[in-house]
Amino acid sequence: MEYPITFTLNGVKRSVSVPADRYLLEQLREMGCKSVKRGCETSGCGLCTVWMDGKPVLSCTVLAVRADGHQITTLEGLQPEAKILGGYLADEGGEQCGYCAPGLMMTLLAMEREYPDRAPTEAEIRHYLEGNLCRCSGYESHIRAAVAYFQDKREVK
Amino acid sequence: MSKSYMGSRTRKKDWEALTTGQPVYTDDIAPVGCLVVKLLRSPHAHARIQSIRTDLAMKVPGVVAVYTWEDVPQERFTLAGQTYPEPSAYDRLILDREVRFVGDPVAIVAAETEEAADKALRLIKVQYELLPAVLDYHTAKDNETLIHPEENWHCLCPVGADNHRNLAASGSCEEGDVEKAFAESKWVVEETYHTKACQQAMMETFRTWCQMDAYGRLTVVSSTQIVFHVRRILSNALGIPKSRIRVVKPRIGGGFGAKQTSVSEIYPAFVTLKTGRPSKIIFSRYESQIASSPRHEMELRVKIGADEAGNLKAIEVYTLSNTGAYAEHGPTTVGLSGHKSIPLYRSEAFRFSYDVVYTNQMSAGAYRGYGATQGIFAVESAIDELAHKMGVDPAALRMQNMVRQGDRMPAYYGEISLSNTMDQCLQKVKEAIGWEEKYPRRVMPDGHIRGVGLSLDMQGSGISGVDVGSVTLRVSDDGGYTMLLGCADMGTGCDTILAQMAADMLNCPIESIAVLSGDTDASPYDSGSYASSTTYITGMACVKCCKELTGKILSYGAEMLSCQPEEVEFDGEYVFKTEDPAQKVSLREISYKAESGSGKALEATASHYSPTSPPPYMVGAAEVDIDPETGKLQVVQYEAAVDCGTVVNENLARVQAEGGILQGIGMATMEDVIYDQKGRDMSNSFMQYRLPTKEDFGKIHVQFCPSYEPSGPFGAKSIGEVVINTPSPAIANAVYNAIGIRFRELPITAEKILLALNEKDGK
Numbered sequence: 001m002e003y004p005i006t007f008t009l010n011g012v013k014r015s016v017s018v019p020a021d022r023y024l025l026e027q028l029r030e031m032g033c034k035s036v037k038r039g040c041e042t043s044g045c046g047l048c049t050v051w052m053d054g055k056p057v058l059s060c061t062v063l064a065v066r067a068d069g070h071q072i073t074t075l076e077g078l079q080p081e082a083k084i085l086g087g088y089l090a091d092e093g094g095e096q097c098g099y100c101a102p103g104l105m106m107t108l109l110a111m112e113r114e115y116p117d118r119a120p121t122e123a124e125i126r127h128y129l130e131g132n133l134c135r136c137s138g139y140e141s142h143i144r145a146a147v148a149y150f151q152d153k154r155e156v157k
Numbered sequence: 158m159s160k161s162y163m164g165s166r167t168r169k170k171d172w173e174a175l176t177t178g179q180p181v182y183t184d185d186i187a188p189v190g191c192l193v194v195k196l197l198r199s200p201h202a203h204a205r206i207q208s209i210r211t212d213l214a215m216k217v218p219g220v221v222a223v224y225t226w227e228d229v230p231q232e233r234f235t236l237a238g239q240t241y242p243e244p245s246a247y248d249r250l251i252l253d254r255e256v257r258f259v260g261d262p263v264a265i266v267a268a269e270t271e272e273a274a275d276k277a278l279r280l281i282k283v284q285y286e287l288l289p290a291v292l293d294y295h296t297a298k299d300n301e302t303l304i305h306p307e308e309n310w311h312c313l314c315p316v317g318a319d320n321h322r323n324l325a326a327s328g329s330c331e332e333g334d335v336e337k338a339f340a341e342s343k344w345v346v347e348e349t350y351h352t353k354a355c356q357q358a359m360m361e362t363f364r365t366w367c368q369m370d371a372y373g374r375l376t377v378v379s380s381t382q383i384v385f386h387v388r389r390i391l392s393n394a395l396g397i398p399k400s401r402i403r404v405v406k407p408r409i410g411g412g413f414g415a416k417q418t419s420v421s422e423i424y425p426a427f428v429t430l431k432t433g434r435p436s437k438i439i440f441s442r443y444e445s446q447i448a449s450s451p452r453h454e455m456e457l458r459v460k461i462g463a464d465e466a467g468n469l470k471a472i473e474v475y476t477l478s479n480t481g482a483y484a485e486h487g488p489t490t491v492g493l494s495g496h497k498s499i500p501l502y503r504s505e506a507f508r509f510s511y512d513v514v515y516t517n518q519m520s521a522g523a524y525r526g527y528g529a530t531q532g533i534f535a536v537e538s539a540i541d542e543l544a545h546k547m548g549v550d551p552a553a554l555r556m557q558n559m560v561r562q563g564d565r566m567p568a569y570y571g572e573i574s575l576s577n578t579m580d581q582c583l584q585k586v587k588e589a590i591g592w593e594e595k596y597p598r599r600v601m602p603d604g605h606i607r608g609v610g611l612s613l614d615m616q617g618s619g620i621s622g623v624d625v626g627s628v629t630l631r632v633s634d635d636g637g638y639t640m641l642l643g644c645a646d647m648g649t650g651c652d653t654i655l656a657q658m659a660a661d662m663l664n665c666p667i668e669s670i671a672v673l674s675g676d677t678d679a680s681p682y683d684s685g686s687y688a689s690s691t692t693y694i695t696g697m698a699c700v701k702c703c704k705e706l707t708g709k710i711l712s713y714g715a716e717m718l719s720c721q722p723e724e725v726e727f728d729g730e731y732v733f734k735t736e737d738p739a740q741k742v743s744l745r746e747i748s749y750k751a752e753s754g755s756g757k758a759l760e761a762t763a764s765h766y767s768p769t770s771p772p773p774y775m776v777g778a779a780e781v782d783i784d785p786e787t788g789k790l791q792v793v794q795y796e797a798a799v800d801c802g803t804v805v806n807e808n809l810a811r812v813q814a815e816g817g818i819l820q821g822i823g824m825a826t827m828e829d830v831i832y833d834q835k836g837r838d839m840s841n842s843f844m845q846y847r848l849p850t851k852e853d854f855g856k857i858h859v860q861f862c863p864s865y866e867p868s869g870p871f872g873a874k875s876i877g878e879v880v881i882n883t884p885s886p887a888i889a890n891a892v893y894n895a896i897g898i899r900f901r902e903l904p905i906t907a908e909k910i911l912l913a914l915n916e917k918d919g920k
């Protein structure tokens with residue numbers, strides 16, 4: 001059984017028909033958003049993080065039909081932001097295989113919106129990123145990059 | 158003229174694509190409309206297929222093919238990515254009538270959609286004759302149940318394998334009079350240690366897609382560390398010549414050795430060859446957990462003797478290794494459990510012996526550290542036990558006995574340690590962790606107990622006399638370069654590191670070097686990225702290649718300047734006369750000239766192998782915090798110092814170390830492949846098989862103590878694997894120092910700690 005849905009994907013209104021049991025993750029990849037990655041089947045890795053109405057969600061556990069009427073954002077829709085933040089990660093060598101990077105970026109950029117008037121502390125960053133697994137880096141480089149990024153952003157503002 | 162990249166923090170060449178989420182991984186670039194390949198897997202640990210019905214499955218709309226053991230070639234092969242002749246026995250078929258572990262493939266389904274493939278899987282009817290299963294590896298050797306009784310099982314190398322004894326390898330070696338050395342020892346410890354299977358758990362699971370190219374050749378695009386070995390493995394498995402196969406690796410979402418076994422390639426390759434259609438297989442996380450290539454479970458008996466003054470007299474290690482249903486990497490990993498643990502110390506005599514046994518569990522494979530991790534856990538725990546028995550500081554005992562620069566290492570194939578700063582590493586780590594203040598334990602105000610522990614560590618740099626690295630460099634007509642590589646950057650950054658070396662050698666900005674790696678049609682031969690070989694082996698090939706190319710540039714430039722090559726120099730941009738630098742010709746002009754009316758190609762290829770495998774060294778120290786109420790253990794601080802020779806890229810080396818250490822912490826404290834009594838893997842998702850998160854540890858801090866390795870490029874050795882070995886012993890030693898309980902089995906979980914504490918208190 002397929003359902004017609006209409007949602008905004010990275011700022012563009014899209015109408016598609018989706019099977020009832022399809023998850024948003026597969027739907028987004030099929031629509032060309034290949035930045036969205038699957039790492040597990042148990043909502044435990046954070047690789048599939050996208051925004052729904054500006055809030056991070058795990059697209060592997062959200063049914064595609066639930067996107068109806070909502071705004072979905074993937075890293076494809078945040079390219080300038082990703083490039084700036086990505087530079088910080090690259091300066092620490094934190095993008096090793098890079099497979100976790102899109103989910104990490106989506107989470108960090110969401111975090112930035114939750115701290116409009118101050119830079120989050122290192123402990124807050126660690127806590128916020130707990131759901132984003134990375135098997136390569138040991139996380140320290142992610143933390144260093146995030147701390148530096150938020151610090152610099154703060155100075156600019 | 159241009160800056161030096163050696164030791165710099167140069168960004169990875171692929172950073173922008175990776176951090177902005179570009180489609181650069183295997184599944185991102187799979188052809189639209191390719192067949193979905195899925196596997197029906199055995200529910201039994203050991204069984205023989207009596208009958209298998211596929212007619213119902215074939216009737217599902219969208220199903221294109223269902224294959225069983227009757228459809229595949231009957232020549233055995235190995236999936237281990239090793240140089241020919243492989244030490245791992247040829248014991249596999251694409252599909253076999255006998256299934257040897259829960260998860261062993263029984264049938265291959267190819268369908269237009271995932272839904273159709275799933276439905277077909279449910280409609281295949283199999284009748285099994287159950288066979289007794291060997292699930293306890295202690296009972297495997299000479300068990301009356303044979304895992305591989307088949308006639309055409311064979312092993313290409315004399316590794317002591319015998320399928321009629323369930324042996325994938327066995328052997329021993331020694332030097333010096335071991336019995337005499339133990340007899341003369343005042344102090345002797347003899348204990349048995351046990352390390353479990355662990356999953357590499359790279360974030361991108363195994364995956365491959367295939368299609369026929371315009372010339373009727375099979376193109377295989379796969380997430381692999383070993384493109385050239387995969388080509389040979391597929392040729393063996395499919396029975397077609399290698400010249401009909403091309404293997405390409407895009408970006409890889411992590412490997413850690415898992416992808417040094419050809420876990421997923423044979424299935425879509427078989428489907429595409431049979432149907433002529435593009436096809437792909439994507440392992441689920443579940444499949445990646447239950448049917449992959451984890452670390453070999455090992456039991457190690459260690460005996461160490463020391464004289465009155467604390468000088469080590471003899472070290473003896475016996476390893477029993479569980480290779481599971483297939484021999485992949487079994488004969489070689491076990492070797493490292495002795496050859497890379499015993500040589501950490503000077504001693505008069507050593508003996509190392511081992512058996513590698515087949516069982517009805519998933520086949521083990523290559524995981525970062527490759528047996529050294531297991532061996533070092535055992536030896537570095539035993540050294541600590543010896544120190545405690547003698548009543549001396551374990552750090553001091555290590556300092557007294559560790560291998561030093563210039564020493565011959567009898568247990569390391571008699572090689573000399575030519576670059577070695579392990580003594581400085583130990584010193585630095587002791588200071589960084591605050592050893593003098595914290596050893597052995599502190600009771601914290603909240604009642605928690607903290608202890609510190611440490612470990613020495615070594616690995617190798619490539620497989621001596623075997624691994625080959627090659628580099629091709631071409632001058633392109635704008636005066637830039639194209640570098641072709643056969644190694645596999647799996648996130649480690651080797652594409653960048655080799656480009657840094659080339660940029661330094663050719664005196665140009667790194668941006669001028671375009672890298673293309675991992676394509677059997679385009680790349681020069683490279684055994685692949687494993688055994689910590691790429692920086693050291695392929696790096697040296699890169700240095701040679703740059704020298705050769707520079708020679709060509711000089712001679713061509715000299716010709717254009719109408720003089721001899723000895724009279725000119727190359728500054729990266731111009732070839733000019735030494736006597737009169739104003740007489741010059743640019744690389745760009747030279748490259749244009751070479752392209753027009755010229756019989757000389759401005760390119761060079763160089764290969765390298767090394768007769769030695771210089772060990773990188775490392776020291777790690779852990780401070781653990783234990784809550785005696787709950788047994789909860791947390792690594793609050795981890796300090797490490799690494800001697801990887803020259804540090805080529807400080808960022809990448811540091812992140813290798815931090816990442817390896819955290820994997821090691823996972824192995825030491827939580828990761829465990831657990832089977833039930835029927836041989837089913839219960840740790841089959843990230844819920845049951847937990848990986849460390851950002852909140853599972855306090856701080857990891859890494860320092861470098863560079864030595865200079867004379868046989869390495871720019872003095873470099875390796876770093877990829879050595880970094881995973883210290884946490885297990887350092888943490889076990891720290892736990893002992895904290896609570897006085899010795900854990901000889903991994904992982905050391907809160908549950909085990911609590912039970913042991915209760916037992917100690919007589920509860």
Ligand code: FES
Binds near residue numbers: 039041042046
């Ligand atoms: S795929 Fe792992 S949390 Fe969504």
Ligand code: FES
Binds near residue numbers: 098
């Ligand atoms: S960089 Fe490989 S998983 Fe994070």
